[in-house]
Amino acid sequence: MDATATEPRYACRRCGRRLSRRKSGGEDDDAFVCPNGDATVSVVDGIPRFPVPDDSHETLFDRLAPIYESPFWFDPLYRFVGGPGAPRDDRELVVEMLELENTNVADGDAPTVLDVACGTGRIARTVAADAAVVGIDIAAGMLERATRYAARNGLDGIAFAQMSADELWFDADAFDRGTCCWALHLLPDPDVVLEEIGRVLRSGGVFVGTTLVEDYVLELLPVRATAKGVLDVEPFDATDLRQRLRAAGFSSVEFDRRGAALFFRARRE
Structure with missing residues (x-):
């Protein structure tokens, strides 16, 4: 049985105060509002x-949403970049690395997990067996x-x-755990993203992710050029990614590299 979701702790980016839900009965009235009037989120x-x-990624991934979990998209690409050493199901390894059973929560409460760039919810649905999950993405089609x-x-x-x-x-310190799977290499400013994830994780919170690195098939220039041209992929140098995680306030950085696929875990200091 999955955990029961509670209302996420949304906070205003302008004043920092908690947003409250306003629902007056009509669909057009459903929104989160700042008590200072600084923001209204429909x-x-x-x-x-x-x-x-408003960028090309949103449009592209909206188009990919209907086939993302079909046999024609994620699995073939995962096998291609991960190679024969990649786990059969990446989700199982991600859940294992999250160590949800070791989360320090009150009796009866479920751990809270933020899934960044959640896409169609592949990871979020798996994690929801043992946690209350919030998945965020820019692509409306993926979220639908x-x-x-x-x-x-x-x-x-x-x-x-x-x-x-x-x-x-x-809010700062809003989550026990965080994930960002198969997206960090697509984001325009990964350093800002890592800092933001660190901000919303509690001290000692675990951050787990998967990304692409300059190894295996991504060492080949034609493959790199195709990945860049189609999806604007920027694979990481593993040493550089370790330094980026540490600069964002993470420690105990662990890597598990499978082909060009890198599974990582870090702890917020």
């Missing part, structure tokens, strides 16, 4: 719509699929919001 089809940049799939699976422990990874509308 809720459309059950998804809060925070400000996001994520909401539909979670409802299809009868999961109550997930909330989704349209939100940019470099501007998280949450």
Whole structure:
């Protein structure tokens, strides 16, 4: 049985105060509002719509949403970049690395997890078996699929919001755990994203992710050029990523490299 979701701790980016839910009965009235009047965030089809940049990634991933979890997209690419040493199901390793069973929470409470760039909710749905999860993404099409799939699976422990990874509308120290899977290499400013994730994690909170590194098939220039041209992929140098994580306030950085796929875990100081 999955955990039961509680209202996420959304906070105003301008004044820092907690946003409250305003729902007066009509669909057009559903919103999160700042008590100082500094922000109003509409809720459309059950998804809060925070400000996001208007760029090509949103349009591209909206188009990919219908096929993202089909046999034609994620699995073939994962096998290609991960190689024969990659785990059969990446989600199992991510959940194992999160160590949800070791989260220090009150009796009866579930650990809280933020899934950054959640896409269609592949990771969020798996984690929701043992935690209350908030998934955020800029692509409305991805989020609509994520909401539909979670409802299809009868999961109550997930909330989704349209939100940019470099501007998280949450209180500091709001989450026990964080994930960012298969997205860090797509983000324009990963350093800001890492800092934001560190800000919203509690001290000692674990951050787990997967990303692409300059290894295996991504050492080949034609493959790198195709990845850059199609998805604007910027694979990391593993040593550089370790330094970026430490600069963002993470320690105990661990890497598990499988082909060009890097599974990582770090702890917020």
